Amino acid sequence: MQNILITAADNKYNKISCRRNKMNTPDFRNYKNAEIDKTIDAAMTSLRTITGNSMDLNIMNVKICSVSCALVSIEGMISTSAMSELIFRPIMELSAQKSKGNSEQVFDFLTKESLLAAERKTVFNYGDVIQFLFSGFAVIFVEGLSKAVVYGIQGYDKRSVSEPASEQTIMCAQDSFTETIRTNISLVRRRMKTPSLRFEMMQIGKRSSTDVCMVYMSDRASSDAVDRLRKQLKGIKLDTVLTSGYIEPFIDEGFGSSVFSQMAYSERPDMICTRLNQGRICVFVDGTPFVLICPSLFAENFQTMDDFAEKPFYVTFMRWLKYIAFFLAVAFPGLYVALASFHPEVFTLKLLLNLAVSEESTPYPLTVEVLVLMLLFEIMKEAGLRLPKPVGSTVSIVGGLIIGDAAVKSGLVSAPLLIVVGITTTSSFVIPSLYQQTAILRLVYILVGGGSGLYGIALCTVLLMININSMDDLAVSYTAPVTPFFSKGIKDVISRRSFRSYEKTHSTIKEYKLDEKGGSQ
Template identity: 45%
Template sequence: MLIAEGMDCGLGFGVQGYASRGVQEPSGEGNIMGAHEGFTETVRTNMSQLRRRLKSPELVMEMMIKGSKSNTDICLCYMKDRVPSELMARIRRSLDRADLEAVLTTGYLRPFTEERRYRIFNTTGTTERPDVLCSKLIEGRAAILVDGIPYAIVIPRLFCENFQTLDDYAYKPYYAVFIRWLKYSAFLLAVLLPAVYTAIVMYHPELLNSTLLMILVDAEKEAPLSILTEALFVLLMYEIIREAGVRLPKPTGGAVSIISGLIIGDAAVKSGLVSTPLLTVTALAVLGGLVVPDIAPQITVLRFLFLLSGGIFGLFGISLLSCAVLANVCASENYGFPYTAPFSPFIASGMADTAVREGIEKLQSRGFTVEDYHE
């Protein structure tokens, strides 16, 4: 209560608080040389974390309320001197269309912020790290903070960003380039390796040298199932174990996943149900997918699709599906920003921080923003 002398009334302020979680290290975006603070479920706390890192007066935070029943606070963040005005106008129109009863997770709003929804990859991103979000805002992107959700929606997102981390800028450029291309290779390995192995062994054994071919034949001749069935069985078992580990309580989830994987894998190989080379191939593919966790759901689905194409039609089926996926990805765009930029359309200046990673001084002198990708 605020009472002032000479006034016949007072002002009452609500000071009641809500139970909330403190600032903790992000669980899904690990880093080595960056900050260890993550967003919380309180939107005001998240806004203060952004303001503490970006003290510029150009940082704008627009508050709005969404959800006729939940009345959820939403904050639209952007740097007014960096973000294109057309982008902000289109984002506001997209949010105005979001006529929802409640906003309980980012999945409620993301469909409204993607103009073309029927694409394989998301054209908007999420992050739970304030330092990462600050870097995106400086590049000319917009972000949405939602009360009750420890993530921020970043608009727009490019395909190359799935292979970048803030740690890249703490390393020497040559090592950062090595890590990025390692992630690109791991992505291809995760998607294509089981399919290519199945297609070659079933339909194109002439591509293998005689020594390797004899090893694979000896391993597969005792298995009662076809190679395609074996691969599907192993991958499905992995997905079941992974999902069980995620849904179980943390103290037991990790242990259950490890023990289940060891027991089932060892039993499957010893019983002859699954061959050792196939188990090795699928394990490598799974590990490759863990290197790029931002697109793990898409990798999982693509891995099964390519496996079925390779197991039924051989390398010809893999080639056809690759063309279809590539066409879908290249056609993806959001608010006029091509998803595959700067590779397609090719933008030479954008390669300085995608295919390679130049020094910080050169990157700062370029003053590159996401608006340079706009068509």
């Protein structure tokens, strides 16, 4: 029965649209540029047709000063209390004061003579009506007018601001972004009270029409980079955009050819404000708590917000400790396999004898042992990540202890190798932003180390350095300020400048911009 009603509504809508030449074809999918019907009945029929008479479409027919009107909303997307206070009460008071009026007078009251809601806009086509409806706005149609007014009274359920889950700090702010883009924007604006902070909202996704906001500081960011990123975002033709990962391949030029990415993510508002002050461009996507930072540098993966709350000498120590941890997470297993298989002379005699005795009791080659242990670790890590938190942590700890102990006692792996794997896996968690890269590079180093020794390790390192140095998204080298060398920013790589030095000079990402030949400007 419902299908028959929808079909009848489709036919009526198609006849109206064809008769008034508002659409080129009688297909209701071409509604975006169609003007709003002047009569309430025709407008409501068009809305039902466009939405397929969806059950969450709420239509309330009312009379305001003897003029027929319709209030349309989407169930669960608006605040009923806000609607009662901001719309129903003023309209009832107007009707009590003025019994008669015409359509223009009613529309002027809704748009000019009242403060029904902070967000208010006039729309003239069904495309804008649908966009606002599905964004939590209420729409009021007035009889005899081919336009409508929308009010922002959103009231859908959302997660409150909570502590960051992936970027823990000790002495810094403990709030993080949520899945609501306007809440995230307010968290940034609350910290950066400067008029140079710009927010540019756009919709990406043919079907999802996801709100995407490009944020930058006009006096810090490069105007060329802003124009280029804006063009890349508007050129995305995906049907749906649900997370920042959907748009990253379209704005990261080396996404498919480089191991690393020049786009960074952060769920911390204070980190985003820091990057904005350095001239970066950030991209907010509605529905995800992680904000995209364009462009990022390799050295920034070893920096945290706690660096700005601690003594410079301790920050220097921790920064170098992270560099060592990154080396151990990537190359330590492969280096161990290469030395034990091809260059045993580097070990002391006592250590070499212990390694030889341990390896003699294992049935598989050293390279196979390391690969098996690393793959088992990745399986346990993934299981602990996907399971509920109370169960996941227990599975990871108990599984690691039982499997590790049983593997050594059964003679499948050697005890020294288990120590190497333990040090490697622990080091990989020191730099969580580079975990994907370290997990893959670790396996590559194990294979080349077991296949050709230190020669393979050296060759793999050279190829990796070439790949990293070739990244220059938005005309900024990924390895700056090391290569090309910038003396002003090199101190932030090996240490942390004092805040007194920030008073004198403040560097931005524009200083690392490359010229047309690929050199530093």
